[in-house]
Amino acid sequence: MKTLKHLKPMKISIIIQREYLTRVKKKSFLIITFLTPILFAALMFLPAILMVNSEKFEEKKVIAVCDESGMFKGKFEDTDANSFLYLDQDFNEVKNLVKEGVYDGVLYIPATELNIPTNAEIYSKIPLPITLTSHIKSSMKQVIEHQKLLAFGIDPDIVRSAMSTAITLQTVRMDEVNGEEVEKKSFGELEMMLGLFLAVIIYFAIFLFGGQVMRGVIEEKTNRIIEVIICSVKPFELMMGKIVGIALVGLTQFVLWVVLSFGIYTIATMATGTPDLLSSGTVMTEQISDVQQITQDNEMIKDVMDVVNSINFSAILWSFLLYFIGGYLLYAAMFAATGSACDNETDSQQFTLPISAPMILSIIFATTIANAPNSSLSIWLSMIPFTSPIAMMLRIPYGVPYWQIGVSLAILVLTFILFTWFAAKIYRTGILMYGKKTSWKEIFKWLKY
C-alpha cells in the first residue's frame, strides 16, 4: 500500500468536513432526525393509548338479550362500551327492533333439551367489536361451567381455587464472570425483542448510510467534478474521506435520536400519566384479566425487571457501536466501489443486490438465530464478517463470550481492511470510466491495473 505513506492528514480532514457539513446542513437531515423519533414514539405509544382509551372512542352499544334458557338473566356485566337489556319478548320481534335501530344487536340463546346451552347467536346491522363478543362468550362460559359443576355436585369455589394455581418457571443461566459463578435470570422474549430491535437498526443504518456513500460517489462522477478533485487528492483519500464523513453523519444522527427519543419518552410518559411503559402494559392486562392474574403479572414484571437488570446494557451499547462502525465501513467500501463503476443509480442495481444479499440473508435468519443463539449456525453467522453485525446483535442480549466477540470483531476489521484495499483499486479506475456499462468481468480486470 504505497499510497498510504503519502496521505495528507490535512486534506482528508478537509474532505471529511465537507462530506459531513453538507449533509448535516441539509434540510432533509434535520427533518429526518427530528421526525423519526416522533414517528417512532407515535408508533409505540399510539396503540397503547388507543387501547387504553378505545372504549371512549366508541359509542355505547345496547344489546338486547333473548334468553330462552333463562339461565343468563343478569349474568352479562355492563361495561363502558356496552349495556345489556334482558327482554322476554319473542326473538323475531326483537330482531325487527334491531332492524329498526332500537337496539344495536340481539343476543339469542335458544333453549336446549339438556338445559345447558352451548351455542348462541348474535344479530346486528353493524359489525360488533371483538371485545363485545369475547365478553359475551366468557360470561356465558363462566355461567355454564358453574352450572355444570353444580350439576356434578362439585363446589365451584373449590374448582376455582384449584384452577388458579400459577406456575412460575424461572430460567436461570449459570455463567462465570471473572472466575466467579454468577446466576442470571433470563427471559427469552425480552432478549429476543432487544436483539431483533438492534439487528434491524444496524441493517437499516448500514443500508441508509452505505447507500449515501454510493450516491455521493455517483454524484461526483455525474457532476464530473471527480477529475478536478483527484488531481489534488488521492482517490483513496477522497473515498475514505467520504466514508468517514458519512459515518460521522450516521453517528450524529444516532446520538440525536437517542437523546430525542429519551426526551420524547419522558414527555410522553408525563403527558399520558403512565409511570413507564411496562406499567402501561399492565393497565392493558388488568382490564382483561381477573385479580389473581394481576398478582401473577406483578411477579412477572418483577422477573422482567430482574432480567432487565441482569442484561449488560453497556456491553450491548459498545458492541452495537463497534459492529455498526465495522459493518458500515465494510459495506460502505463495497458501496463506494459500486458507485465508482456506475454512471447513474439505475446502473448500480446489478451490483447492489449481490452485495446486500448477505445482509438480507442474516435478516431472514434473524428469528432462527434469536431462538437458538448458541447453535452452530448462529455462531458461524456471527463470525462471517458480512453477516456478523446483524447476527451478533441478535445473540448479544443473551450474553456472548467475550472471546467470540473479539474474534468476530477481528475478522470484521481484517475483512474491512482487505475490502477497502480492493474497493480503492476498483474506485481508482472506476471513477474515470464513463459511458460504458460496467460488467463484473471488467471490475475484476480493474483490480489488476
Add this chain to the structure above:
Amino acid sequence: MNYLEINNVNKSYGNKKVLDGISISVPKQSIYGLLGPNGAGKTTLIRIINQITMPDTGQVLLDGKPLSPDDVAIIGYLPEERGLYKKMKVGEQAIYLAQLKGLDKNTADKRLRRWFVKFGITEWWDKKVEELSKGMQQKVQFIVTVIHEPKLLIFDEPFSGFDPVNVNLLKKEILQLREDGATILFSTHNMASVEELCDNIMLINKGVKILEGGVNEIKQQYKTHKYEMVIRPFNEGINIPEGHTILDMADDRNGNIHITVQSENANALIKNILDEGELISYNEILPSMNDIFINLVTSNH
C-alpha cells in the same frame, strides 16, 4: 531550460497500448500545445502528469526532478470533463477546492474574491452552482484551476462552453499567466487558438508522437511552396513560364490579376513576372496548423 520533461513514457490498459514511448520537453514559461484526434492518448498523458495514473515505464521530470506527490500543489489542471458540486454554494465550493490544493482558508478567500471581481461574478458568491449558467460555471472552474498560482498549468479544451467574448478574456488571462511565470500545457482541437497561443506543439496519434516543434518551424517544415500574388499587367495577360503550377488565376474589376501558384523556385518566377507587369503584392501561403493536423493524421491512418 525545460520545466516539464517527459522521457519515453509507456502506458497500456490490458493489451491496448495507449502511450508508446512518448517524450516531450516543455520550455519554462512557454505554452505547449498537445494536439491529436480523439483517443490519441492526450488525456492519459495529462493524467500521468497529474499523477492520477502511473506510467508503466518512463519518467516525468518537473523542474528537473522526478514528480512527487507534493507536486499537486504546484500543478493546476482544468480537465475537459469538468464540473462542480451542483448543490454547493459557489464561494464555499471554490474555497474547498482551493484548500484541497493546499491553500489555507483565508488566503483562498482573499484570492478568490479578487478573481471574482476580475471576472465580474462577485454577486454569484453565495449562489448555488446549479443556478449558474454554463459559461459562469466555466469561469468559476477556471478560477479554481489557477487559484493556487501553479507553476505548471494544464488546460484541456479550456475554451469549450465559452462565448467569443469570454474566450478572449480567457486567452488574455492565459497569456498573462505565462507572463507571470507559469508554464502551460494546452490540449485542444481548436487549431486557430493553437496558432494564436502556442509556442511549441506536439502532435500525437494512437499513442505515438508524430510531430513536435515550434509552431513557426513546423509551418516552415510543412510549407507547400504556395504563393499568392497580385499583378497589374503592362499589356493584356501574363505568361507564367514552365515549371510553376498555377493553382488559381482570376481578374478583378481593376484589371489586376490574382494568381495562386506553386513553385519550387519563386525568385525565378518573380523575375519573369516583373517583365510583364507591376507586382502589387506577394505572399507566401503557409499551411495552417489545421491543414497540417488533418494531413498528418489522415496519412497516418
